Amino acid sequence: MNKQQLANRIWASANNMRNKIDANEYKDYILGLIFYKFLSDTEVKYFIEDCEWEEDELVELVENYEDMNMKNAIAECQEHIGFFIEYKYLFNTWLTDTEFSVATLSEALSNFERLMSENFASVYAGIFKTLREGLSKLGDNPSAQTKALKGLIKLIKDIPTDGSQDYDVLGYIYEFLISNFAAHAGKKAGEFYTPHEVAMVMSEIVAEHHKEKESLEIYDPTSGSGSLLITIGKAVSKHIRGKNKVKYYAQELKENTYNLTRMNLVMRGIIPQNIVTRCADTLEEDWPIHEEGSDIDKPLAVDAVVSNPPYSQHWDPTNKEMDARFAQYGLAPKTKADYAFLLHELHHLKSDGILTIVLPHGVLFRGKAPKRFDKDGNLLPIEEREEGQAEGQIRANLIEKNNIDAIIGLPANIFFGTGIPTLIMVLKKNRGDEGVLIIDASKGFIKDGKQNKLRASDVKKIADTYRERKNIPGYSRVVSRDEIRRNEYNLNIPRYVDSSEAAVKYDIYSTMFGGIPNTEISDLGAYWTAFPTLQQDIFAAEADKPYSSVKVENVLDTILANADVKAFKANFATAFADFQTMLHQRLVNHVEDVKELEENDNISADIFRRIAPLPLVDKYAAYQILTDHWQDIMGDIEIIQTEGMGACNVVEPKYKMVKDKNGVEQEVPDGEKGRIMPFDLVQHVYFQTELDDLTAISERIEAINGEVDAIKDDFNDDEQETYLDAEKDGALDKNKIKADAKPKADVEPDTKDKLKAIVALWDEQSKAKKALSKKTLELLAKTKEKIETLDMHEISALLDKKWIEPVTTAISAMPDAVIATLADAVQSLAEKYSVTYHDIERDLASSKQTLADLVSQLTGDEFAIKGLTELIKG
The missing domain is CATH 1.10.287 (Helix Hairpins)
Structure with missing residues (x-):
């Protein structure tokens, strides 16, 4: 199974445990055990690959210091991977250990703490504390706890931790579970998780800023589960050659969440030397600091700081006026620490660094702003200036010191546990005087259950707008410091970018006398520019009046017949003529070489290049089409890269989740499926005749039901009373009908004819159902055989149909969507004033x-x- 299927199984298990353990606490058990399995597998891999032990020799891994060979092996293991686990405590050992109990795990965790290397203590010390202390919640007694624990171990035993996808697989499962637990953890969720899409916006901004760097240091002072740090690290790594070039600094106040940070960083394959963490209060004591050299105990500056701190949290600003972090800007009020976190982060930024922080909208306008300039932006004399209140003063100082680079408004209800609208603020220490970029991205999202969610196209549009610092009406604008001064340092987004929906216009003359105002026709100017001859084909101008009327009966047909529209469609088709071939070449022909991030960037750039000269087509809508299919494609590619092309010939059991009599969900067999090749796709390509046959039989079965109902509807009152079962909502009484349809039955001839017809239809239907079942089984057998014997040419063609065609078909339909939108707009105008x-x-x-x-x-x-x-x- 791939990582998505495995993650789904683990989440289903979590749901089964929720009557015993809160979903938010359950993550501590399941994620702790996944991490322990990762460490066990890491040690096994070390001894087999690095030390060249045989697998059957692993049983010799015991804590025996009298055996010099074993003593040396333990020391070398601790030196290389930071810890040592005895054979009896290895995760895989427990799978066959009939004596395993909850006490075994408790002993294993204690031994891990005792046998880890002191040099790795900052990474591993106390990392299993939450898991060890919470084992008692797994059941009312040791027996019940052991049973629950064995269930969890059995569940996660299939998680792969070998091969080239090690950390990606684990990281995916880890993030999948973290995000699902966050969705079910209410207000607690914000303590440990930043939605992936928000993290992606921040990561794109940071990666673009540092794309020329050869190594990087990044810091999150409120790290939670570490998901934000890791997303940033993954994004910047695609620009850096070589491994282990990103160093992570993380600080977190809550111990169990701090442990999640460390587990997450380690499981992503980050070497311990690049993990520097601290469990402490970020605002109370400054950190990180230099720990050696001439700058020892001085603040450490990093290349990038990223954070999603708790919103408007209370803090203690007492005696912090001279704290170097705040002295030049001011102290945040004690009831709202938002700017305290921001200034702490800015303090730890290198001169060429970048800071991205998630904040509530209140930071843009709370607090009286100081008066330093008049309404025209001219500097006031000293005696006429006023000081501002806390947040207003800090905001003004940030503007005057030119630190704020961009403000990005996000949709409301995008974070778990809070519906308040938030923003991403981007800051730098050294900027040009290009003004502040303000982006209102609050309208770009989809509903996902109770949450709003940024789409991939929304993320890309934000990132592109930031990179290019574009002015887009209703979306973004670069605002000068003088304008911000005139607004007394109020940065509220609607003051600068109006993203509200345009008010519906109603023309008084048209309302009274009819006709469409030419001004409203001009609102569709982008279409008339793209199709110069189309407006005159659709509208007839009224003499001596600024009004027109629709002169055609069918607007859509008129649009499609226009020469400019035909040319538009032809140009689009030409632009994408070889698009399917290109995708096939990159994804199918070179499937073993596909690298997800690089390939996505390359294909996206190709789509944008093709669309650039084409009017009216939204390049981000095209990008969304690609991303809507991307994860499914990459899921298959991951399997092929792990197992080889032979995975395309594999047919395996299919399962479904059902609830037993106690309401517990469990997997049960549900037929077979292709690991890569869907049965229905193979059938449509190779067995369409058989499918048509099955369809015809199914349609005949349904038609028989209609014919029986027609005869039933023709029953007279006596027949209804005799042959309809009143206790079953008037259903036909089959036994009575079959009995009275026999030749010797004493029934009126007309009635008998009806009954015989019904029985004949039932007989035909029964035979049809048997035939359908038989032919279905035959088709399944043929499909299975075909998948198992597919050659490389056939596999290539099927992958094209599965991966490539859905993308190219959807993109090729984009011009029709543009035309349909225009037709609807024209029709709406016509109907708007059709009744005066x-x-x-x-x-x-x-x-x-x-x-x-x-x-x-x-x-x-x-x-x-x-x-x-x-x-x-x-």
């Missing part, structure tokens, strides 16, 4: 007259008639 006020008045008058004529014909109470007559006049 005069039409309504005329119809109302006609209706009144009709009603009056009807009332005049009424007879009855004279006062009632008089009242109705007066009502009509009103």
Whole structure:
């Protein structure tokens, strides 16, 4: 199974345990055990690959210092990987150990702490504390705890920790679980997890800034699970040649979350020498610091600082006025530490470094701003200046010292546990005077359950806009410091970028007399520029009036018939003529060489290049099409790169999750499937005739139901009473019908004919169902045989259909979507003013007259008639 399937199984197990353990606590057990398995497998790999031990020799791994060979082996193991685990405590040993119990794990964790190398203590010391102290929650007694523990061990035993995908697989599973636990942990989630999409925005910005660097140091002072640090590290690494060139500094206040940081960093394959962590209060005591050399105990500056600190947290600013971190900017108020975190991070930034931090929107406008300039941006005399309040003063200082590079507004409800809108602020120590880039990305998202979520295209658009510092109406603008001064340092995004929906226009003349205002037609100017002859094909201008009307019956047909539109579609087709071939070449022909990040960047750049000269087509929509299919493609490629092309010939059991009588979810067999090749794809390519046959039989079975219902509907009252079961919602009584359809049954001839027809249909349906079942099994057998015997040419063609065609088909449909959008817009304009006020008045008058004529014909109470007559006049 691939990493996604394995992660899903582990999450299903978590759901089964939730009646015993809170989802947020469960992560401490499952992730702790995954980490212990990783360490065990790391040691096994060390002895087999580096020390050239045979697998059956591993049983000799015991703590025996009288045996000099073993004593040396332990010391060398500690020196190279930082720890030593005895054979009896190795994870894989437990899989066959009938004596294993919860006490075994407790002993193993204690021994790990005792036998780790002192040189690696900063990475490993106390890392299993949360797991060890929480074992009692797995059950009411040791027996129950052992049973639960064995279930978890059995569950995670299949996690692969060997081969080229070691850390990617583990990292994926780890992040999958962290994000799922965060989604179910309510307000606690923000303590340990930054949504991956937000981390990706920050990572793209940092990676672009440092793309020329040969090595990097990055720091997160509120690291949580470490997911943000790792995402940043992965992004910058794609620009750096060689391994182990990124050093990670992480600080976290809460011990169990701090342990998650260390586990996550280690499991991503980061060497211990590049992991520097601390469990402490970031704001109380400055860190990181130089620990040796002439600068010992002085603040350490890094290349990049990234963080998602707790929002508006209380802190103690007492006696911190002269703290070097805050002295030049001011102290954040004690009830809102947002700027305290920001200034701490800015303090640890190198002169050419970059800082990205997630903050609540309040930091943009809270606190009175100091008055230093007049409304025109001119510097005031000293006697006319005013000091600001806490956050306003800090904000002004950041602007005047030119530290704020960009402000990126994010959608609301994007973080687990809080619905407040947030932003990413980008800061630098040394900038040019190019102003502050403000991006309002709050409208770009999709709904994902209860959360809003940035799409891949949203992330890329933000990153591109930041890199190019583009002014995009309604989305982004570079704002000068003078303008910010005139606004008294208020940085609230709507002051600078208006992303609100345009108000719906209504023209008074058109409302009264009809016609479409030419100004509203001009609002579609991008289309008329792209299709110069189209406007005159659709609209007829009114003489001497700035109004027009739609002169064609079918707008869409008129658009499609236009020469400019035809040329637009032809140009698009030409631009992407060899796109499918290119994708096939990169992804299918060179599947073993595909590197996910590099390939995604290359293909994205290719799509953007093709679209660049084409009007109206949204390049980010095209990019989203690619990313919508990318993970599925990469899941297959990962398997092929791990197992070889032979994985395409594998047919394996398929499982589904069902609940037993106790409500516990478990996997049960559910047929077979291709590991890479879907049965339905193979059937459509090679067995379409058989599929058509099955479809015809299925349709006949459904048609028989309709014919039976038609006869049933034709039953008279007596037949309904005799042959319909009232206790079963009027269902046909099969036994009675079959009995009375027999020749000797005493039934009216007309009734017998109906019954015989029903029985004949049932017989036909029964035979059809048997035939359907038989042919289905035959087709499954053929499909399985075909998959297992596919040659390389056939595999290549099928991978093209599975991976490439969905992408190219969706992209090729983009011009039609553009045209459909225009047709809808024109139709809406036509319908908007199709009924005028005069039409309504005329119809109302006609209706009144009709009603009056009807009332005049009424007879009855004279006062009632008089009242109705007066009502009509009103």
